[in-house]
Amino acid sequence: MEIQISEMSISDFNDIKDILTTEFDNFWNENILEEELNSPSSKYLVAKQGTQIVGFAGLKVVIDEADIMNIVIKKSYRNQGIGSLLLKNLINLCNKLNLNLITLEVDEKNYNAIHLYKKFGFEKIGARKNYYKDSTAIIMKKEIKR
Ligand SMILES: CC(C)(COP(=O)(O)OP(=O)(O)OC[C@H]1O[C@@H](n2cnc3c(N)ncnc32)[C@H](O)[C@@H]1OP(=O)(O)O)[C@@H](O)C(=O)NCCC(=O)NCCS
Numbered sequence: 001m002e003i004q005i006s007e008m009s010i011s012d013f014n015d016i017k018d019i020l021t022t023e024f025d026n027f028w029n030e031n032i033l034e035e036e037l038n039s040p041s042s043k044y045l046v047a048k049q050g051t052q053i054v055g056f057a058g059l060k061v062v063i064d065e066a067d068i069m070n071i072v073i074k075k076s077y078r079n080q081g082i083g084s085l086l087l088k089n090l091i092n093l094c095n096k097l098n099l100n101l102i103t104l105e106v107d108e109k110n111y112n113a114i115h116l117y118k119k120f121g122f123e124k125i126g127a128r129k130n131y132y133k134d135s136t137a138i139i140m141k142k143e144i145k146r
Contacts, residue, residue: 008044
């Protein structure tokens with residue numbers, strides 16, 4: 001069945017809050033996600049197969065820049081192109097909002113996420129040692145050219 005991308009609502013959040021850590025990702029804290037969804041500077045998208053939520057992604061906008069806060073695909077739906085679809089839609093959204101730059105931080109050991117970001121033109125601009133528990137965060141950016 002086709003995957004549909006739409007803006008993430010609080011009702012979408014309520015649908016997945018109890019399975020966030022088990023079926024999506026173990027780092028995620030539901031209170032922070034709820035706060036983010038209520039923040040006017042945040043933009044979140046959700047991927048649905050029918051009525052089931054299979055992924056979500058979001059960013060924070062500051063002036064003409066966006067920082068990707070997360071992109072998470074339900075474990076049983078990974079490696080099927082849904083992460084790519086969400087990232088493509090996030091980039092399109094930044095374009096529509098007339099932003100000039102997208103940045104993000106990713107664990108240097110998160111090889112498939114790094115692969116995904118590079119595929120969409122993100123490049124490494126720096127690193128922060130011990131940003132995550134035992135590993136370094138890579139900082140990446142993508143300039144939006146119109
Ligand atoms: C990162 C994540 C969002 C990717 O979502 P996804 O739906 O699996 O992504 P896609 O299927 O669109 O693409 C995955 C790509 O990674 C590649 N890949 C998979 N495992 C890989 C690995 N170990 N090393 C390098 N590339 C890898 C796949 O081949 C695919 O590449 P392709 O599009 O060139 O064929 C997903 O794995 C996830 O939710 N991870 C946990 C949360 C997370 O770490 N998010 C990033 C935080 S910054």
